[in-house]
Amino acid sequence: MGLTGPDGHDRRVSELCVMIGRELGMSPAQQLVVSRSGLMHDVGKLGIPQSILDKRGPLTESEWRVMKTHPELGIAILGGTGRITREMLGVLYHHERMDGPATRTAWRRPRSPSKRGSSRLPTHTTC
Numbered sequence: 001m002g003l004t005g006p007d008g009h010d011r012r013v014s015e016l017c018v019m020i021g022r023e024l025g026m027s028p029a030q031q032l033v034v035s036r037s038g039l040m041h042d043v044g045k046l047g048i049p050q051s052i053l054d055k056r057g058p059l060t061e062s063e064w065r066v067m068k069t070h071p072e073l074g075i076a077i078l079g080g081t082g083r084i085t086r087e088m089l090g091v092l093y094h095h096e097r098m099d100g101p102a103t104r105t106a107w108r109r110p111r112s113p114s115k116r117g118s119s120r121l122p123t124h125t126t127c
């Protein structure tokens with residue numbers, strides 16, 4: 001059972017993070033960071049109402065607003081010590097796109113004009 005579900009999603013995300021990290025030439029230490037981030041990426045869903053998590057069918061606009069807070073809730077959950085780790089940054093930004101905003105946190109990060117138009121990389125879209 002993963003941190004946020006019994007379906008192994010967290011483990012699969014972690015394994016995919018490591019596979020991508022290897023392809024990008026990350027060191028073993030960097031691969032460990034992305035592995036841990038993958039395991040913890042949705043920990044913020046612990047703060048999302050179960051009625052939203054379990055809802056069958058599309059979420060309403062207000063439910064999506066709540067759902068989109070889970071990366072920041074994850075930081076709140078993990079940040080009790082006041083120390084920010086690289087793994088926590090992975091949790092915070094796990095819905096960000098390489099080429100543009102995906103969630104409400106994206107607007108905080110300045111975009112480089114040279115990155116516009118870059119190829120789109122697959123992102124974690126299942127929340």
Ligand SMILES: [Fe+2]
Pocket residue numbers: 041042070094095126127
């Ligand atoms: Fe997520």
